[in-house]
Amino acid sequence: MLSKKQARAFFLGGTLVTFLIFIGLTIFSLSKDVDQTNHENITEAVVRGKNLWDSNNCMGCHTLLGEGGYYAPELTKVIDRLNVKYNGSGEQVIKSILMSPVPWQPNGRKMVAYGFSNEEAEDLIAFFDWIDDIDLNGFGEVVGVDKSISPIARERMNNQ
Amino acid sequence: MKYKSQKVAYWFFALSMALFVLQLIYGFIMGFAHAGFDGLHEFIPFNTAKAVHLNLLVVWLLSGFMGAAYYIIPEEAQIELYSVKLAYVQLISLAVVAVAAIIGFHFNIWEGRKFLEIPRGLDYLVVVNVLLFLYIILMTLYKGKRRTTTALVLTMGLFFAALLYLPGMIPFDSQVTDSFFRWWVVHLWVEGVWELIMGGILSFLLIKLTGVDREVIEKWLYVIVGLTFLSGVLGTGHHYYYIGVNKIWLIVGGIFSALEPLAFLAMALFAVNMYRKGEKKHPNKLALYWTLGAAIVSFVGAGLLGFAHTLPQTNLYTHGTLVTAMHAHLAFWGAYAMIVLAIISYSLPNMTGRKLYDSSRGRMAFWFSNIGMVGMTIAFGVAGVAQVYLERIMKIEFMEVQKMVEVHFYILIICATLFTTGIILYIIDFVKHGRPTDEALEVHS
Numbered sequence: 104m105l106s107k108k109q110a111r112a113f114f115l116g117g118t119l120v121t122f123l124i125f126i127g128l129t130i131f132s133l134s135k136d137v138d139q140t141n142h143e144n145i146t147e148a149v150v151r152g153k154n155l156w157d158s159n160n161c162m163g164c165h166t167l168l169g170e171g172g173y174y175a176p177e178l179t180k181v182i183d184r185l186n187v188k189y190n191g192s193g194e195q196v197i198k199s200i201l202m203s204p205v206p207w208q209p210n211g212r213k214m215v216a217y218g219f220s221n222e223e224a225e226d227l228i229a230f231f232d233w234i235d236d237i238d239l240n241g242f243g244e245v246v247g248v249d250k251s252i253s254p255i256a257r258e259r260m261n262n263q
Numbered sequence: 264m265k266y267k268s269q270k271v272a273y274w275f276f277a278l279s280m281a282l283f284v285l286q287l288i289y290g291f292i293m294g295f296a297h298a299g300f301d302g303l304h305e306f307i308p309f310n311t312a313k314a315v316h317l318n319l320l321v322v323w324l325l326s327g328f329m330g331a332a333y334y335i336i337p338e339e340a341q342i343e344l345y346s347v348k349l350a351y352v353q354l355i356s357l358a359v360v361a362v363a364a365i366i367g368f369h370f371n372i373w374e375g376r377k378f379l380e381i382p383r384g385l386d387y388l389v390v391v392n393v394l395l396f397l398y399i400i401l402m403t404l405y406k407g408k409r410r411t412t413t414a415l416v417l418t419m420g421l422f423f424a425a426l427l428y429l430p431g432m433i434p435f436d437s438q439v440t441d442s443f444f445r446w447w448v449v450h451l452w453v454e455g456v457w458e459l460i461m462g463g464i465l466s467f468l469l470i471k472l473t474g475v476d477r478e479v480i481e482k483w484l485y486v487i488v489g490l491t492f493l494s495g496v497l498g499t500g501h502h503y504y505y506i507g508v509n510k511i512w513l514i515v516g517g518i519f520s521a522l523e524p525l526a527f528l529a530m531a532l533f534a535v536n537m538y539r540k541g542e543k544k545h546p547n548k549l550a551l552y553w554t555l556g557a558a559i560v561s562f563v564g565a566g567l568l569g570f571a572h573t574l575p576q577t578n579l580y581t582h583g584t585l586v587t588a589m590h591a592h593l594a595f596w597g598a599y600a601m602i603v604l605a606i607i608s609y610s611l612p613n614m615t616g617r618k619l620y621d622s623s624r625g626r627m628a629f630w631f632s633n634i635g636m637v638g639m640t641i642a643f644g645v646a647g648v649a650q651v652y653l654e655r656i657m658k659i660e661f662m663e664v665q666k667m668v669e670v671h672f673y674i675l676i677i678c679a680t681l682f683t684t685g686i687i688l689y690i691i692d693f694v695k696h697g698r699p700t701d702e703a704l705e706v707h708s
Binding site for chain 1: 301310314368373374437440442478485489492510513579583588665
């Protein structure tokens with residue numbers, strides 16, 4: 104029968120081993136050789152965009168990389184999706200939403216009217232553009248523009 | 264109650280209850296907004312309500328854990344708390360930080376990082392507050408007459424919870440790295456060190472309520488927390504599948520997070536078995552309800568429902584949908600909220616001397632809140648699965664899908680009303696117990 108001493112050894116040993124593996128995997132997955140984020144493309148505009156994203160808690164409603172509030176659309180691949188919907192004017196549409204002085208409200212659900220400046224809106228677009236090029240192990244295809252889009256969805260889009 | 268200083272726990276529990284009620288109010292604001300009624304948008308937009316709802320959850324649970332520690336540690340170490348005055352300073356500063364953060368959220372003062380929205384300046388105050396708390400606890404243990412496994416596991420949990428707050432304070436330019444280390448805090452808290460805290464409180468309650476030998480209970484406590492870390496640390500990988508890091512996490516995260524339910528299953532079996540084995544039938548039936556309830560509901564909410572969407576092939580479609588909200592609600596409720604309510608139910612009669620055991624109001628509080636929460640979980644689940652199918656498979660636009668699933672939020676609001684009724688009844692019971700008193704020492708002995 105297991106003794107208390109053996110149970111303690113299992114706890115301490117198991118914790119130490121898994122934690123060391125975890126640290127090793129962290130170092131590996133953040134190393135340059137296996138980078139999937141195009142880290143070199145993080146420009147000053149992208150960083151400014153990220154700061155705007157953070158300081159306005161956009162994640163409180165939207166999701167990005169699948170993380171956030173589940174109340175407003177996923178913004179990974181948003182430029183691609185809106186390009187398809189608005190014949191290549193995706194960035195313009197995003198800009199007008201971000202700069203709008205009145206709440207944007209698709210289907211009645213309101214977004215805060217941030218009234219960003221032109222430069223701020225461009226920084227946020229640069230941030231989304233950088234996000235769009237990250238290799239997300241298949242998630243990008245799930246939330247992006249799928250070529251094998253279902254006929255029902257295509258019909259709906261055509262009717263709009 | 265064996266030591267006068269244990270009374271300080273009461274005020275941490277009182278703060279917990281106040282913040283819990285506030286959390287529910289903001290939950291309703293979000294539920295109504297999802298159902299299409301966002302009349303408060305001008306004053307409390309959804310992202311404000313969300314930040315308040317999440318942060319109040321964290322703070323009221325932490326306040327409950329701290330109260331639990333202030334109650335449990337003196338009894339385990341067989342000595343008065345190192346400093347009651349400092350404990351009150353810590354309580355007041357915790358309340359001030361929480362209120363300041365919440366007010367700030369209404370004025371666009373935050374960091375937009377889910378669960379860690381508290382702005383950087385207040386982060387430092389959180390660190391000071393937690394250091395003060397740890398100082399009081401560690402000094403009590405140091406000066407104590409005995410060091411039990413229960414006290415050590417509880418203290419380790421609280422110590423590592425404090426340590427793990429730090430990676431969340433490092434600034435990064437990359438959203439991916441930022442997210443990577445955000446999970447070091449959030450995941451390693453809720454699926455790691457918080458389980459130590461839960462295990463420590465559960466162990467203390469089982470020793471007191473069942474009368475089973477401490478050695479037996481503490482041996483299994485080691486096995487459970489061992490399983491928790493064995494699966495939970497590398498299980499962090501399930502947050503790394505699709506955020507822009509290497510595919511190796513699909514394998515590592517998939518395997519180890521699939522093992523995570525084992526720790527919760529062990530916890531449920533452990534609690535039920537100790538209850539059956541116990542010869543002592545403690546009259547505080549309500550504390551027993553909440554204790555066994557926490558062990559069982561955490562297995563369903565955290566273990567089973569977590570497993571339901573943790574495999575990479577499922578998570579590819581459920582990632583970032585309401586399916587996560589389904590799992591999160593029952594998991595937090597079962598694992599952490601219920602264990603805090605359990606320690607309050609156990610300690611309150613001991614601190615106040617009013618032994619309101621087994622009242623019908625207390626039983627109604629238990630059943631209403633649990634049935635309400637299960638209903639909410641089902642509503643989130645149905646909305647989430649429908650969202651996955653319509654949005655991710657059928658490729659219908661997000662907002663159209665949200666319109667389609669709106670009806671499930673009516674059900675959610677009804678269930679949340681039942682849940683809230685249960686919590687109000689619990690709080691009425693809390694108030695009816697009156698204030699803690701030194702006279703309770705004599706009553707107990």
